[in-house]
Amino acid sequence: MSTTTELQQTINDMVDDTRGVLAIDESSPTIAKRFAAIDVESTEENRRHYRSVLLSTPDLGKYISGVILFEETLGQKNNEGMSLAELAWQQAIVPGIKVDKGKGPLPSAPGDSITYGLDGLAERLEGYKAQGARFAKWREVYAITDTNPSCLGLHANAEMLARYAAVCQAAGIVPIVEPEVLMDGNHDIDRCAEVTEHVLHSVFHALHKHHVSLEHMVLKPNMIVPGIDLRTADPEEVASETLKVLRRTVPAAVPSINFLSGGQGPEEATRNLNAINRSAGNAPWQLSISYGRALQQPALHAWLGKAENDAVTQQALLNRAKLNSLARQGKYESE
Ligand code: 5MM
Numbered sequence: 001m002s003t004t005t006e007l008q009q010t011i012n013d014m015v016d017d018t019r020g021v022l023a024i025d026e027s028s029p030t031i032a033k034r035f036a037a038i039d040v041e042s043t044e045e046n047r048r049h050y051r052s053v054l055l056s057t058p059d060l061g062k063y064i065s066g067v068i069l070f071e072e073t074l075g076q077k078n079n080e081g082m083s084l085a086e087l088a089w090q091q092a093i094v095p096g097i098k099v100d101k102g103k104g105p106l107p108s109a110p111g112d113s114i115t116y117g118l119d120g121l122a123e124r125l126e127g128y129k130a131q132g133a134r135f136a137k138w139r140e141v142y143a144i145t146d147t148n149p150s151c152l153g154l155h156a157n158a159e160m161l162a163r164y165a166a167v168c169q170a171a172g173i174v175p176i177v178e179p180e181v182l183m184d185g186n187h188d189i190d191r192c193a194e195v196t197e198h199v200l201h202s203v204f205h206a207l208h209k210h211h212v213s214l215e216h217m218v219l220k221p222n223m224i225v226p227g228i229d230l231r232t233a234d235p236e237e238v239a240s241e242t243l244k245v246l247r248r249t250v251p252a253a254v255p256s257i258n259f260l261s262g263g264q265g266p267e268e269a270t271r272n273l274n275a276i277n278r279s280a281g282n283a284p285w286q287l288s289i290s291y292g293r294a295l296q297q298p299a300l301h302a303w304l305g306k307a308e309n310d311a312v313t314q315q316a317l318l319n320r321a322k323l324n325s326l327a328r329q330g331k332y333e334s335e
Contacts, residue, residue: 003169003170011216020324021064021065022067022093023137023260025073025098025292034296035305054299096133096137097136099137100137103140126171138165139179140178154199164177176218177217187230196245201248204250204251220259223238240279255285266320270294270320271332274332277327277330296317299316
């Protein structure tokens with residue numbers, strides 16, 4: 001199979017008009033924080049158990065088309081000895097893998113950060129592919145202040161995303177490109193829109209320079225929302241600002257835009273997605289999800305680290321996945 005055929009096949013399997021992507025790719029420090037909130041220790045066995053419970057949820061494949069795994073999870077098996085990647089694919093959920101190695105400060109750009117992990121990426125991808133991964137994900141993070149992100153921050157982060165995406169496509173792996181403008185702060189919705197427009201413009205400019213095939217990637221952006229300390233926007237305003245910025249920056253060749261939830265509550269993230277899809281008209285891309293917290297939070301709080309809660313954990317995940325599938329189609333009613 002040619003690389004292009006392979007990429008197209010993965011896009012066909014991941015992108016449709018009702019399903020979305022589940023992000024369970026929390027790195028070790030992040031999953032430890034999530035488990036600490038329910039008083040559960042982050043051991044390898046607890047992480048394996050929790051994530052295999054999620055991926056065994058009956059009917060999850062009706063609403064979820066892809067799952068982003070952490071490197072450790074890709075090598076793990078369920079109690080019956082099946083790899084978690086295979087378990088996902090049993091329900092037509094395409095397995096993918098977070099390949100960035102976290103972030104640190106960007107030198108000469110105070111307040112901006114940069115993500116690590118390009119060295120040896122091509123070789124790592126071969127290994128992940130052999131374990132069943134068909135797409136990858138890389139996140140660059142942008143904080144908003146009066147002066148951030150800087151010009152250097154915009155340029156350097158966009159270059160990283162484009163270089164990562166080019167390496168993935170050469171290996172036949174579909175890249176999810178995730179430029180996350182953080183909600184942290186007290187900036188208003190207009191400032192989030194202004195920054196996100198700059199970010200997406202710089203990212204697509206870099207993708208073009210690196211000859212990334214837009215037809216064979218997925219964009220995972222933030223929605224346009226006010227800073228977490230302000231939080232006054234209603235879903236219609238979020239929808240109109242988000243669609244305005246996306247129309248100005250994202251080429252029609254991109255098949256799917258899968259939002260991150262970024263700290264929005266589960267209900268809020270579903271309401272906003274619904275409003276976006278109701279207002280989208282004839283938007284050229286699918287408008288879907290790649291939520292982590294907004295899909296998992298109710299499931300995590302149902303689980304509480306106890307095997308006797310496995311079934312209610314799955315019900316909680318399925319419920320959120322189903323509601324987001326309705327929101328994907330603009331058919332969600334909060335009652
Ligand atoms: C922004 O985080 C991504 C989406 O999750 P939310 O919907 O909760 O915002 C998520 O995929 C993230 O990239 C992973 O959890 C990895 O994050 P860390 O911080 O562990 O590298």
